[in-house]
Amino acid sequence: MRVLVTGGAGFIGSHLCDRLLEQGHEVICLDNLFTGSKDNIRHLHNHSHFELLRHDLIEPILLEVDQVYNLACPASPIHYQYNPVKTIKTNILGTLNMLGLAKRVKARILQASTSEVYGNPIEHPQKESYWGNVNPIGVRSCYDEGKRAAETLMMDYHRQNGVDIRIVRIFNTYGPRMAENDGRVVSNFIVQALRGRPLTVYGKGKQTRSFCYVDDLVNGIMAMMECDDITGPVNLGNPSERSIMDFAQQILSLTGSKSKIEYRSLPADDPVQRRPDISLAKQKLNWKPEVSIEDGLNQTIEYFKEKLELR
Numbered sequence: 001m002r003v004l005v006t007g008g009a010g011f012i013g014s015h016l017c018d019r020l021l022e023q024g025h026e027v028i029c030l031d032n033l034f035t036g037s038k039d040n041i042r043h044l045h046n047h048s049h050f051e052l053l054r055h056d057l058i059e060p061i062l063l064e065v066d067q068v069y070n071l072a073c074p075a076s077p078i079h080y081q082y083n084p085v086k087t088i089k090t091n092i093l094g095t096l097n098m099l100g101l102a103k104r105v106k107a108r109i110l111q112a113s114t115s116e117v118y119g120n121p122i123e124h125p126q127k128e129s130y131w132g133n134v135n136p137i138g139v140r141s142c143y144d145e146g147k148r149a150a151e152t153l154m155m156d157y158h159r160q161n162g163v164d165i166r167i168v169r170i171f172n173t174y175g176p177r178m179a180e181n182d183g184r185v186v187s188n189f190i191v192q193a194l195r196g197r198p199l200t201v202y203g204k205g206k207q208t209r210s211f212c213y214v215d216d217l218v219n220g221i222m223a224m225m226e227c228d229d230i231t232g233p234v235n236l237g238n239p240s241e242r243s244i245m246d247f248a249q250q251i252l253s254l255t256g257s258k259s260k261i262e263y264r265s266l267p268a269d270d271p272v273q274r275r276p277d278i279s280l281a282k283q284k285l286n287w288k289p290e291v292s293i294e295d296g297l298n299q300t301i302e303y304f305k306e307k308l309e310l311r
């Protein structure tokens with residue numbers, strides 16, 4: 001098939017491009033390279049079935065494809081708060097443009113939504129039926145509400161126009177090709193530990209997250225695209241819940257770093273706890289995470305070691 005991956009030069013998107021090419025598909029990678037990087041797809045430039053288009057999703061584009069994976073949007077608070085108006089435009093106008101394309105060429109389209117649609121959750125763990133607890137006027141709302149609006153658009157195009165849609169809600173993901181400056185927990189801690197700098201822990205480090213290795217996540221995304229009897233949304237993440245402080249201690253142990261812990265005030269609207277209920281993914285997609293946190297972290301640490309050494 002001919003497959004379009006928006007945000008294909010990003011962390012998750014580049015791994016998805018790899019897997020699609022391994023399966024023999026033609027891949028069009030569309031990215032404006034704001035948070036995506038050519039380094040993530042440099043190894044694909046001479047691949048006969050791979051094409052990179054530098055394009056901003058908020059502008060319409062005409063393409064003939066069989067499937068669309070819509071991953072384009074800055075996903076870390078540092079990046080999506082840099083230009084919040086552009087972030088929400090990417091989520092709304094970008095999704096509208098991709099839905100229009102999918103409608104025209106009768107392509108199946110998958111929307112990469114996020115656990116952030118649950119906000120600071122009162123229900124725990126989070127099921128897909130939970131409507132969330134989001135601050136609509138907060139500093140994170142450009143992303144949270146943008147993704148919620150994107151899900152609305154997907155469902156309305158499906159109900160009104162019969163567009164073949166899929167929605168996945170992605171929880172915290174880590175692995176090689178994360179940006180070192182994106183402010184996320186894993187990349188922050190690993191880079192700080194390798195450089196011998198203090199690990200930045202916000203609040204008291206008691207807030208929890210559930211971390212899924214990128215290979216597992218890509219398996220889930222592709223399984224959702226190929227599933228014929230569900231539109232979603234479906235949670236994709238690792239239900240193993242850890243406190244941020246536990247995570248910091250594990251990274252110090254795996255890197256052998258002597259870095260100290262440095263505490264800072266908790267950012268506004270930062271969720272206190274986050275853990276997916278993946279019962280639906282297990283039932284419908286026969287999917288669950290397979291990579292242990294230790295194996296995944298070791299591979300991610302090796303990636304950042306090589307990156308910092310090259311620099």
